[in-house]
């Protein structure tokens with residue numbers, strides 16, 4: 001099977017980048033990371049790339065007059081590395097049409113909440129403060145909005161009484177590390193079909209998943 005070329009955009013720790021690297025190295029994900037781009041210097045994600053001999057570059061927004069010029073530079077680097085699919089892995093910037101048009105429906109993002117609930121920033125804390133009984137994470141295609149593009153896969157995570165925003169964040173992150181490589185593998189296998197807001201996954205087995213309740217039902 002032909003491998004797809006990934007360009008991964010990061011801004012921080014890069015644990016999602018690491019899960020993608022690990023999935024590739026263990027043979028579960030048919031992809032090659034051609035380049036990692038960070039908008040922040042000296043982040044752990046860059047170190048992770050270096051440890052695995054993946055080309056990594058810093059593109060500092062301070063060096064550009066406009067957001068479009070910054071995105072143009074990102075597009076140039078991605079194209080120079082023959083990237084097919086762009087992966088936003090904790091990339092904390094809103095994309096301009098320059099980047100979106102260069103890779104139409106070829107940019108994925110991961111968000112640490114069950115979209116469309118809790119879009120934007122600090123969402124684990126906000127879900128926790130709101131008192132929802134379930135949160136989770138979402139992989140979606142990027143579009144012009146903030147966390148609004150067509151949804152590919154979601155994981156649901158319960159929130160317990162003795163949780164803190166921090167324990168919740170860790171529980172969500174663990175699932176991010178599972179669904180992101182899966183979403184990319186679906187793409188690599190040519191199994192994602194975009195139909196307006198809906199993303200259909202070809203030939204997947206619809207296993208009956210039991211409905212979850214939190215707290216669990218007792219007599220009903």
Ligand code: GAR
Pocket residue numbers: 011012013014015016017045089090091092110111112120121173176
């Ligand atoms: C992840 O939780 C990711 O979902 C989130 O940033 C974290 C990055 O962690 N992204 C967003 O909030 C984007 N809206 P990582 O650098 O360890 O992968």
